[in-house]
Every structure is written in C-alpha cells, then in structure tokens.
Amino acid sequence: MAASMVRICCHLSRHGSCILLQRTSFCLTFRSKFHCSSTAHNGLLFSLNKRGILKDSFPENAAHDQLPRLLQSGSQTVYCGFDPTADSLHVGNLLAIIGLLHFRSAGHHVLAVLGGATAQIGDPSGKTSERERLSADTVEANTHSIRESVQRIFSNHELHFHDSSGKLGTVTVLNNLSWYKDRGVVDFLSEAGRHFRMGTMLSRHSVQSRLKSADGMSLTEFTYQVFQAYDFYHLHQIYGCKIQLGGTDQLGNLMSGHEYIHKMSGEEVYGLTIPLVTSSVGDKLGKTAGNAVWLNRDKTSPFELYQFFLRQPDASVEGYLKLFTFLPLAEIEKLMEQQRADPGKRLAHKRLAAEVTKLVHGKEGLESAKRCTNALYHSSVQALEEMSDEELQELFREAPFHELLLESGTTVIDACRRVNAIPEGPRGYQMVVDGAVWINHKRTDKPEQVLIPKLHILSSGLTLLRVGKRNFYIIKWLSL
Incomplete structure (x- = not known):
C-alpha cells in the first residue's frame, strides 16, 4: 500500500489539448457570452472568441461578468496541459499553445503542464479504447522532447510576433511528475479521493461513452479526471492559477477541477474550451487518428x-x-x-x-x-x-541516401547503377537514352556522359537523381 504515486499513475494521458481545424461558425454562437470593453484584459475574451479560439466557458455564466472582471483586475495565471504519449506535439495541439500565447501577450502568466506522471493513465476523452501502457523511460524521453518544442514556439512568438509595446507575461513549463513522484497511494486517496462522488464521475460524457463500448473502461482510465482535477488544484495553490484551457472534449475534466477546488478552498476557478481540430472531412487530427502533422522537425519538416x-x-x-x-x-x-x-x-x-x-x-x-x-x-x-x-533528406524523406566515392571518369550510367536506380544491362542503358533520368532537375539522355561539377554535382557535393516521375535518389559524393 505504500507504493509511490508514480506507480499508481503508471498509466496517465494528459489534458487533451487536441484541437479542431474547421470553419469558425461557432464564433457567432458564443460571441454574446464574451463582452467587449475598452480595457485590454476585458476585451481579450471577446477578441479570442471572435477569432474562433474560444468556444465555451465553465461555469456557464462566467463569461458574462466573472471572467471579464477577473481579467480586468490584473494579470492572471492560465494553464493548459499537454499529453506526452508521443515524442512530439502535433497541429491538433497547436491551437492550445496559441491560446496561451494570446493570454501571455495580454500580460497574463501562462503555465504549460506536461503530464510526465499522468501520461501513463490515459485520458478516455474522445478515445474508443485504452492506450497502450508506456514505460517510464519512454514518457521521460517524450516529455523532454515536447518541453523543447513548447519552449521553441514560445521563443519564436516572442522574437517574431510580439508587439514590443506591450508587456509579456511569464511562461513556465512544468512536469506534473514533480508533485506526484513522492506521494503514496493511501495518502493521495485519503486527501483527494474523498472529495469526489461516484455518481458525478460516472455521469461524465467521456465515462459514459466508454462504459457503453464493447471494451468498457478500466479503473486506471476512470481515475483520470481525479488526477486532472488535482493538477488544477495544485497549480491553484502554488501558482494562484484560476483559469484552465482545454479542448471541448475536456469539459468534464474542467468541471471536476472546478468542483474539487471549490470544495477544498471555496474559491472560484474557470475553464475555457477551445475547438477540436479536424480535417476537411471531419476527422480529428492527432496521434490516434494516424493523420498527425507533427511540430518536431524530425517527424514533420x-x-x-x-x-x-x-x-x-x-x-x-x-x-x-x-x-x-x-x-x-x-x-x-x-x-x-x-x-x-x-x-x-x-x-x-x-x-x-x-x-x-x-x-x-x-x-x-x-x-x-x-x-x-x-x-x-x-x-x-x-x-x-x-x-x-x-x-535535402527532409524534402525527399523516402529517397535513399548514398555516400559514394567520386572516381575519375564516373559517368551518368555509373551513378545510376551504383545506387540501383535502373536495371542492369541494356534495359537500364536504354532508360537513360529514352530520357527517363533527370539529374538536378535536368534531363540527361547520354549514358556515357562523364559527371560534370556544377551541372551533375552541386557545389555542396550532392546530386539529386530522379528516375521516372517519383523515384528520387540522393548521392553525397566523397572525394579521394
């Protein structure tokens, strides 16, 4: 029973900040909730909603006056969580980051929370089956990679997009493993668990949809909303955080955090949802759908x-x-x-x-x-x-890359054969004669042509060889 909280958390996914690329017709639906005023803080909600970045608020009436008054009173702290179940975030997460950037530009402080502990539980929201368990080493590597990506985007925004006339709020990237790793199971359940009611937890849409599925829902996934609620509570206690951003599929988890904090402190906190990003045919963009456009260069250039x-x-x-x-x-x-x-x-x-x-x-x-x-x-x-x-390797990601020794008298046909770009014998020779081979965007039909620097070999020592319309080969020539 004295197992560490890391073990009980050995299955958590982070606050799903997967978002949705679609027309912003929803802006009209909720615009009346976000009142505009002459103050920068108060007008922020209206501006974000007009752009389509905000969809709804919790509690429902918060957007009418409570949130505008809070933002008008001074700089606030806003947080959003990101799921390190892969080694990169994707375009589906980008709108959540942009939401934080807008708050930061308005002078508010933002927290990007990486679920180094919770990435091993698995958020059931929007999922039809349970995630495969991730090892602690995998989650640690994913968290490190995502941290670098998030920090890079915040730096790029400050360098290229921020209006220097305005004061930026602070940005802090956190790992929730830091507040779970030394917690015991009994201690955590005794402190936090007694404040959650089964009826309320069972009523969440994310839970109901999974309970009705053929595979059902594990206890591990069921406890996810407890951990996300506790994350919000911890950030509220330590950083004074009163606002959480999350995808529309996170509304149930936002509600759990609001209820838990209200029970523990009596204070009011707020949730803001951002629309989920889908493809033009309505599919959610993300890891699960298999259509992710990644934010790390080594996965999507x-x-x-x-x-x-x-x-x-x-x-x-x-x-x-x-x-x-x-x-x-x-x-x-x-x-x-x-x-x-x-x-x-x-x-x-x-x-x-x-x-x-x-x-x-x-x-x-x-x-x-x-x-x-x-x-x-x-x-x-x-x-x-x-x-x-x-x-060059990014551009032609699927193209074979060869390092070859450049020997005196190397011909076009030699280069093609050394990288297996054409068949051996007369057929391959004829392909060159017929103009099926291109070198550095220029068609070549002389198989015995000796390679000429600056024509066949770029100043970088590279040759881009194409056979037919789509078969590319990259050659890096090494000198004697």
Whole structure:
C-alpha cells in the first residue's frame, strides 16, 4: 500500500489539448457570452472568441461578468496541459499553445503542464479504447522532447510576433511528475479521493461513452479526471492559477477541477474550451487518428508543415488565418479581399503557411520551407545549391541516401547503377537514352556522359537523381 504515486499513475494521458481545424461558425454562437470593453484584459475574451479560439466557458455564466472582471483586475495565471504519449506535439495541439500565447501577450502568466506522471493513465476523452501502457523511460524521453518544442514556439512568438509595446507575461513549463513522484497511494486517496462522488464521475460524457463500448473502461482510465482535477488544484495553490484551457472534449475534466477546488478552498476557478481540430472531412487530427502533422522537425519538416497549410481548401483558409496566426482581423479581411480578386495567386494560403511555419520553426525554418518548395515544385537549381544535406533528406524523406566515392571518369550510367536506380544491362542503358533520368532537375539522355561539377554535382557535393516521375535518389559524393 505504500507504493509511490508514480506507480499508481503508471498509466496517465494528459489534458487533451487536441484541437479542431474547421470553419469558425461557432464564433457567432458564443460571441454574446464574451463582452467587449475598452480595457485590454476585458476585451481579450471577446477578441479570442471572435477569432474562433474560444468556444465555451465553465461555469456557464462566467463569461458574462466573472471572467471579464477577473481579467480586468490584473494579470492572471492560465494553464493548459499537454499529453506526452508521443515524442512530439502535433497541429491538433497547436491551437492550445496559441491560446496561451494570446493570454501571455495580454500580460497574463501562462503555465504549460506536461503530464510526465499522468501520461501513463490515459485520458478516455474522445478515445474508443485504452492506450497502450508506456514505460517510464519512454514518457521521460517524450516529455523532454515536447518541453523543447513548447519552449521553441514560445521563443519564436516572442522574437517574431510580439508587439514590443506591450508587456509579456511569464511562461513556465512544468512536469506534473514533480508533485506526484513522492506521494503514496493511501495518502493521495485519503486527501483527494474523498472529495469526489461516484455518481458525478460516472455521469461524465467521456465515462459514459466508454462504459457503453464493447471494451468498457478500466479503473486506471476512470481515475483520470481525479488526477486532472488535482493538477488544477495544485497549480491553484502554488501558482494562484484560476483559469484552465482545454479542448471541448475536456469539459468534464474542467468541471471536476472546478468542483474539487471549490470544495477544498471555496474559491472560484474557470475553464475555457477551445475547438477540436479536424480535417476537411471531419476527422480529428492527432496521434490516434494516424493523420498527425507533427511540430518536431524530425517527424514533420518545415517544408511539410508549410505545404500542409498551403494545401488547405479555399473555404477553410480564412478561418485558419484567424485561428493559427496573430494577424489583426482587419488585415485578414483585406488579405481575403485580395485573394477573392485574384484566387490564382493564393495570397491567403501562402501567408497562412508562412505565419504558422515561422511560429513553429522560426525564421530559419520558414526559409528552409521556401527553399524546399522552390527546389521541388519550381525546379530551381539555385534552391538545390543552397539546401543543406538535412534539408535535402527532409524534402525527399523516402529517397535513399548514398555516400559514394567520386572516381575519375564516373559517368551518368555509373551513378545510376551504383545506387540501383535502373536495371542492369541494356534495359537500364536504354532508360537513360529514352530520357527517363533527370539529374538536378535536368534531363540527361547520354549514358556515357562523364559527371560534370556544377551541372551533375552541386557545389555542396550532392546530386539529386530522379528516375521516372517519383523515384528520387540522393548521392553525397566523397572525394579521394
């Protein structure tokens, strides 16, 4: 019974900050809840709701006067939790981070809480089955990776998007393992468990939907709402945190935290929900759905992130500009007028892709995305020349990468055969003659042509070989 809380927590997922990329029609539904005023703090809720970033509040009447008054009274502390069940966050989490950034820009203090303990329980919200158990080492590695990603995004925002005339609030990244690792099971249940009622816990939508499923729900998952509620209580006690952000699927967990804090201290706290991000066909974007666009470069390159937003449907781009960028609404409206006047230029799409890529990967990441775009889609040899080995491998992620010794007299056919790009014998030779081989975006039909520096071999020592339309090979030439 004296097992540590880490063991009982050996199965927790974090406050699901998975979000939803969809048109912002919900803004009209809830706009009346968020009153506008001349004060920056009070107008923040109205502004965020108008952009579509806020969907609802808890308690329900809080948005009418309680929250505006609280924000008007001075800087507050706001928190959101992130699930380290993978080694990277994804676009589905990005709107939650952007929500925190808006509060920070308004002078409020923000807490990004990583569930180093709770990532091993598994939040049942929006899930049809229980997560596989993660080892402590895996969760620790995931938490470290996500911490770096979150800190990078906050740094990029401060460097590239913050108006220096306003005062930024503080940002703190926490790991909830720090307040669970030394807790005993009996001690925790004795302190916290007695304040939760089974009837209330069973009534939560996330619980009901799982109880009705074929697999049911484990005790581990059932206790998730207790831990999230306690997280909120701990942050309230230590940091004075009174506001929690979470996805719409987190409403039940937000309510549990509110009720627990109210019972323990008698104080009022608040929950704000943000819309869940879905694809154009309505699928939730995230790890479980298998369609995640990641925020870490080693999983989704700046080029791939840029292209993801560049390829969004025309009907979605205005909503995404409001959600995922910090452009003033008036500027977005003007940009959309320009887009409607000349749709072919795709000005709104390009601005959306650029703003998001710069936020996630910085100015260098955006420049990398543009180089890769020019190299791939505009056949720019100059862009190829400027690309690093890393960028080339990111751009052609599935392409084999070969390091070959550059021998005197190496020909086109030699290079193709050494990387197994063409069949042996006459058939492969004929493919080159027929023009099926391209080197650095230029078709070559002379198999016996000796490789020429700056034509076949870039100044970086690289050669991009393509056979047919889609078969790429990257060669790194090594000198004698």
